[in-house]
Amino acid sequence: MDVCLVIKQRLEELGFEQRDLAAAAEVTESYISQLLTRKKLPPAPGRTDIYDKMGKFLKLPGAELSKLADHQRREELKRTLGDAPPPLFREVRELVLRKCAPDKEKQFRVIFEKHPFGEVERLVIQKLLDVAKRVAKEELESENWVHQVARLTGRSYEEMRVSILEFLDTDALNLSVENCVTFLDPLVESWDIDLATFGMEIVLNGRLAPGDPKKFEFVEREPCQPEEERGLKEFFRDISLSHGATEEEIEFLKKLRLKGKRPTALYYYRELQNLRDPLNFRELVTQNPRAKIQGQSQSEGSVAPMHKYREASEINRQLQLDRRKKATQRWAVNKGSRGKKQKAKASKASPAPATSPPLLLPGESAQGRLPVVARNSVTRN
Numbered sequence: 001m002d003v004c005l006v007i008k009q010r011l012e013e014l015g016f017e018q019r020d021l022a023a024a025a026e027v028t029e030s031y032i033s034q035l036l037t038r039k040k041l042p043p044a045p046g047r048t049d050i051y052d053k054m055g056k057f058l059k060l061p062g063a064e065l066s067k068l069a070d071h072q073r074r075e076e077l078k079r080t081l082g083d084a085p086p087p088l089f090r091e092v093r094e095l096v097l098r099k100c101a102p103d104k105e106k107q108f109r110v111i112f113e114k115h116p117f118g119e120v121e122r123l124v125i126q127k128l129l130d131v132a133k134r135v136a137k138e139e140l141e142s143e144n145w146v147h148q149v150a151r152l153t154g155r156s157y158e159e160m161r162v163s164i165l166e167f168l169d170t171d172a173l174n175l176s177v178e179n180c181v182t183f184l185d186p187l188v189e190s191w192d193i194d195l196a197t198f199g200m201e202i203v204l205n206g207r208l209a210p211g212d213p214k215k216f217e218f219v220e221r222e223p224c225q226p227e228e229e230r231g232l233k234e235f236f237r238d239i240s241l242s243h244g245a246t247e248e249e250i251e252f253l254k255k256l257r258l259k260g261k262r263p264t265a266l267y268y269y270r271e272l273q274n275l276r277d278p279l280n281f282r283e284l285v286t287q288n289p290r291a292k293i294q295g296q297s298q299s300e301g302s303v304a305p306m307h308k309y310r311e312a313s314e315i316n317r318q319l320q321l322d323r324r325k326k327a328t329q330r331w332a333v334n335k336g337s338r339g340k341k342q343k344a345k346a347s348k349a350s351p352a353p354a355t356s357p358p359l360l361l362p363g364e365s366a367q368g369r370l371p372v373v374a375r376n377s378v379t380r381n
Contacts, residue, residue: 024053041073095184124200190202
């Protein structure tokens with residue numbers, strides 16, 4: 001059972017029509033019609049999102065349509081395997097040569113015409129396709145990008161999505177003039193290849209595919225220093241961000257690599273601060289160099305210092321003790337403050353005790369007491 005038959009049966013069961021499926025998949029109705037009538041080969045599952053959209057709309061198990069499409073494509077490939085590759089359209093070759101570096105156009109024209117669709121021509125076409133397909137696949141979900149390319153080619157949004165899906169499904173053997181006019185021409189700015197090393201550089205249109213030129217190497221080279229990121233160069237130029245960075249810290253920043261992302265100067269500044277913050281690293285515990293640790297191959301008489309990270313259980317135990325200590329301190333502070341507040345409230349609520357008049361000895365008056373010497377002298381008389 002192929003994918004076309006499954007889609008037809010499911011549409012009849014749910015009572016939907018082809019235009020409903022086309023709207024759900026965000027493609028034209030004619031494209032769905034050509035798929036269901038087998039006029040077009042189902043696109044490769046790994047290059048499109050149409051099977052996920054149709055599967056959700058038809059309420060089919062996940063990846064069922066993708067598996068059927070992949071099986072159907074394999075069977076079609078077996079039937080056509082072994083046929084000689086047809087030559088490229090002259091329009092396709094002219095467009096590819098027009099995008100070549102001006103000083104090498106004549107050289108490659110001679111090569112292409114002498115060996116039609118030979119090794120060099122197939123290599124150039126395949127790499128141009130790979131780069132253009134990568135851009136188209138990444139931007140397929142971006143409505144703004146699809147609308148922008150649609151305006152450049154004078155098509156609707158749905159027609160442009162259909163063209164992208166067909167372009168992602170093509171290869172160097174089946175490259176059409178329409179694919180070149182729609183994608184290769186606006187996306188590729190120029191290309192150049194060194195026939196001695198087969199190193200190729202492809203420059204893309206900055207409006208549709210911003211970024212650095214794509215470079216491909218086909219020879220073995222000695223390891224060399226990787227090219228510095230643009231954000232790292234800006235970080236070094238800005239003294240306010242890179243001031244005080246040591247050689248060790250600079251080497252660490254140069255080794256940072258993020259796949260598919262271009263870090264900014266602020267990113268490297270934050271990495272530098274994280275590297276300097278001691279809270280981000282565990283403390284090293286230095287043990288007796290002569291005490292042999294089980295599992296180490298170091299000799300017993302070695303005097304080289306040995307470091308070992310604290311075990312996870314020891315770290316957790318220390319953290320628990322620290323939390324308990326802080327909790328006890330907070331409890332003591334809160335208890336003392338509550339005691340002071342209670343005493344202050346009690347002193348305000350209860351009246352001050354009445355003081356009784358002092359007892360007067362013989363010879364003393366209420367206004368004041370006689371000196372002790374005088375009191376004694378009166379008593380003796």
